Amino acid sequence: MISSLLYVPGNAARFLEKAGQRGADAIIIDLEDAVPENAKTEARDGLAKWVPEIKQSGCKVFVRVNHTDRLIDDAVAATIAGADGLYVPKVSSPDVLARLVESLEPHEKDRSPIAFVPLIEDMTGLFEVRAIAKAPRVLALAAGGEDLATAMDARPTPEVLRYPKLMIHYAAKEAGVLSMGLLRTVADFADKDALRAAALEAREFGFDGASCIHPSVVPILNESFAPTAEEVAWAQKVIAANAEEAAAGRGAFMLDGKFVDAPIVTRAQNLLRRTEKGRATP
Incomplete structure (x- = not known):
């Protein structure tokens, strides 16, 4: 980064x-x-x-x-x-x-x-x-x-x-x-x-x-x-929810009233990867 x-x-x-x-x-x-x-x-x-x-x-x-x-x-x-x-x-x-x-x-x-x-x-x-x-x-x-x-x-x-x-x-x-x-x-x-x-x-x-x-x-x-702390928390929540939904056989789902599918999951993964390589702001 x-x-x-x-x-x-x-x-x-x-x-x-x-x-x-x-x-x-x-x-x-x-x-x-x-x-x-x-x-x-x-x-x-x-x-x-x-x-x-x-x-x-x-x-x-x-x-x-x-x-x-x-x-x-x-x-x-x-x-x-x-x-x-x-x-x-x-x-x-x-x-x-x-x-x-x-x-x-x-x-x-x-x-x-x-x-x-x-x-x-x-x-x-x-x-x-x-x-x-x-x-x-x-x-x-x-x-x-x-x-x-x-x-x-x-x-x-x-x-x-x-x-x-x-x-x-x-x-x-x-x-x-x-x-x-x-x-x-x-x-x-x-x-x-x-x-x-x-x-x-x-x-x-x-x-x-x-x-x-x-x-x-x-x-x-x-x-x-740098990703903000709020963005990091959102990405972690998306990744965790996606794992649960995938285990139940669902590829798309609602999270906090918003639609989440593969591109959004990928965006969350990319954000966390970027955080691992650099810094996150409070």
């Missing part, structure tokens, strides 16, 4: 040294947009120190690599440092990921293969997203809201981003990989009420978690994406 991912600039030592204490399920060390061109090599070299140091806190560590000619070198450095996965920007086809696999395999002989989180950030990627989702090593899909809006020559409002983000979400669910994100941009982190509402909405749609760029948002994501 990954409910919260916190971006940290790869050249900001004062943020990196505290990253593992922020309560996020995963840290994304950013080598791309958050790092100026003249600091990118230094940030990449720093992965050898920061990836294992942050992982000691118990959270996962991803690295957002550059999509330019730095892609392979960044990915190799992240792999050697022991990162759990790569956030790969501007993925427009599965070919990019296949090329990454080919380049990384020689560096993975004594370690588990590194996972990929393709970022869908342009129109080509959006219309190829189903194929991208089914590519090797894909752990999750995510959208780059600001980049998507720019690619459309649009403003990154929730209305603009809603449909493309849902397309990406549906592709992730079809492929059986995690779907990360909110149905809005994460760049505006000052309005906490709006962020909380967006996180709760995303969970209603079945998103698994979301990233953020400020540590103050982490608790909001953790709370919003």
